[in-house]
Amino acid sequence: MKKVIVLFLLTFSLYVQGQQWPTELLTHPEKTGFRETSTYKQVMGVVNAAIKDSPYAHLTSMGQSKEGKEIPVVVMANPKVTSPEEAKASGKPVIYVQGNIHSGEVEGKESLQILLREILKGDKTNLLDNQILLFVPIYNTDSNDRLEQGRRPSQEDSPIKVGMRPNSQGWDLNRDGIKAEALETKALFQNVIVPWDPTLFVDLHTTNGVWHGYSLTWAPSYHTAGEKAPFDYTWDKILPTVTDNVLEEDGIHLGPYGYFYERREGWPIKSIYTYNHHPRYLVNQFGLRNRMAILSEAFAHERLYQRMASTYAFVREILEYTNENGQEMMAVNQKAEADAINLVKEQAGKIQKGVRFEMVPMPDPIEKYRAYNYLKTVNENGQERYLRSREIVELENVTNYSAFNPTVKATxxxxxxxxxxxxxxxxxxxxxxxxxxxxxxxxxxxxxxxxxxxxxxxxxxxxxxxxxxxxxxxxxxxxxxxxxxxxxxxxxxxxxxxxxxxxxxxxxxxxxxxxxxxxxxxxxxxxxxxxxxxxxxxxxxx
Structure with missing residues (x-):
């Protein structure tokens, strides 16, 4: 029976969206009925097959890992671009999308391979009309191949085995943005962020297990001491548009990132809370760089094929948006940069900016927030307990703690x-x-x-x-x-x-x-x- 299911899923992948793909362009999950994730070698196999004979693709390396693996960067543009200098001369926005910063969170890695083949060999070449795409499907190369079962229990063994969270030096690459001790982080700054200067940075993750009612949640770059305009544009324009389009095109619900605490607040919960504002997180650092960034968090409790579907749809619609609105995004970023410089020139020694912050609510609550319902019960000691049900409900006017106010300022x-x-x-x-x-x-x-x-x-x-x-x-x-x-x-x-x-x-x-x-x-x-x-x-x- 298992062989029949695998054969069905493989056949489905061959004909997805009306396109028949040769085997070398299929991801390893597609080949295994979504039971297994790709190794480094398998990712590179798909990458090399996708870029072969393409007039739009250039493969370069960000740098080497501790174990000597090249960290691939696929540059896609029409006409073809091979250097940051060419990218700058084109006047087009550079959009950077990264998967596998945490090797146990695999759907970004897999979804980028699918998008890569569709852009270079399929029907999405139009996404190269007005922008330059940088795809890094496998950022944490070494730890990806240290596959083991049970590393992410909230993913319920889908896939069965995944890699390690830290890199081979022992660092969490998504806590390394300030200290920059990891080889990967140094390479990212030296060979991508500084020379290519992305207009938008997209980082693909999986949540650790909160039972919200979305297939994927998102967050912008929290600006804190930075300029507010890139955050506002991302929050007010990009994310609502992409969310609506994914629901209309794919029937997939996306929503704001956040944790809630039913044991503390009771049910229904009144608030959700984002992660902290620190620029050690690469997405947040972009707010201080006067650029836009988006955090993507697939819902851990869905199966791998569902998480791949939501991540794929999210990135696809982001790229559709940036392809249409990239020039406007560049203008917002450039004004933010000019404002930061002018503030120093005009107000240095006169004003103070925050250096320590506390999490506070956004001005407006979330009118409709999706979450799995909870049932109230009493245990044998008479204590109230909440048990999650299978039903998804919409909670009204939920306070969203996704803003930050300074508690300490400096001149x-x-x-x-x-x-x-x-x-x-x-x-x-x-x-x-x-x-x-x-x-x-x-x-x-x-x-x-x-x-x-x-x-x-x-x-x-x-x-x-x-x-x-x-x-x-x-x-x-x-x-x-x-x-x-x-x-x-x-x-x-x-x-x-x-x-x-x-x-x-x-x-x-x-x-x-x-x-x-x-x-x-x-x-x-x-x-x-x-x-x-x-x-x-x-x-x-x-």
Whole structure:
């Protein structure tokens, strides 16, 4: 009987959407009745078959993993584009779509292979009319092939075996956006994000198990200290349009990302809560880069073929939208970038921006929120309990905690001075795309200095780090002297908001947080006396 089912599903895949595909263009799930996910070798087999003889495709490598696997980047454009310089000269938006950042969350990897063959060999070549597509179906290459059953129990063994969440160095690649310790993260910044400068970044995931009533949930890039316009455009225009189109075309329900807590709130729940705002998450970092980004989270409890269907439909409709509206999106991003630069030029030393944030409700509730219903019962101890039912219901006016307000602010400077002894800080900022210059002669500056009175580190390691915070305060400083060879950053540049977030000592996800300054503070005996933060915040540099 199993053989009959597999044969039926294979035959269905051959003729899906009226197109008969040769075997080499079928994904491994399609070949196995959606019981198994693709290995690295199988993904590359489909990629190479799809790009073969295509006038629109260029295959390049983002870089190598620890085990020496090339991380494939398929560049698709009409006419063909092979470099960031050609992409920029074309005037077209670059749309980056990534799968498999977590190797147990496989549907992005599989869906991108299907879209790849349809764009290059099928009926979706029109998606290359007005944009340049960068597909990275298998970002976490090494851990993908460490297949084991039971790694993601909420997926109920669909597929039976999946890869590991961290990369082969042990890092969660979706917590690495600030510290950038993973080989994959370094390659992503050096060879994709900085040179190609995507207009939109799309990251494909699977949820960890909340029982909402959507086949896929989404979130935009949370901007926090960044410009609000790219977030507004994504939230108000892209996501509603794509959601409506997927429902109309595919009958699949999409909705806003969020967790709810029926045991805490009772049933029906009153609120949902998104994940945090930190730019360690790549999607969120794009908000500080004045660009748009979308997080995609397939519903873990559906079967693999359903999760592939929802992810496929979501990405397809995003690309339909960007193909039509890419120029408008670029204009929104470019204005946000100009606004960030002008704010520094006009208001440096005069205004404050947030560096620590709390989650708060969006202005408007969700009018209709889909979720699996819960039944109220009482256990043998007389305690109320909630049991999930099979019915999906619509809850009215659910509060959506998907906004962030600052709890701590800091003055926006014109720039920062980094002592030459801390070249590693300058180099790290450059890795992420910041423009860092070197003083050609001795200089003086007016601004603020932060004096730290306490360094506190978390007791439990997170991503190999005991996260740090420092207490202290700013004070004015005049005629501060700096030496020839020290580094300085003029904040009037495109990445102003990201640099600000990374260098401010009180930031909740900056370089202090990730232990970049621990050695300095400890060598200067912060446990015995106040220590001056070594990065000077200047309002005027002469």
């Amino acid at each position: 926006l400077p014109r720039g920062y001075v980094i002592p030459q002894e801390m070249a590693h800080i300058a180099e790290h900022l450059q890795l992420l795309g910041a423009k860092v210059d070197t003083l050609s002669k001795n200089a003086r500056a007016n601004g603020e200095v932060f004096t730290a009175t306490k360094l506190e580190k978390g007791q439990r390691p997170f991503e190999g780090h005991n996260m740090a915070t420092i207490d202290g305060e700013f004070s004015s400083a005049s005629n501060k002297r700096f030496k020839k060879g020290d580094f300085y950053i003029d904040l009037a540049q495109p990445l102003a908001n990201l640099i600000f977030y990374m260098l401010e000592p009180q930031s909740d996800d900056g370089l202090v947080t990730w232990n970049f300054f621990d050695t300095y503070f400890e060598e200067n005996k912060i446990d015995e006396k106040p220590v001056e933060y070594p990065i000077f915040k200047y309002f005027e540099l002469n």
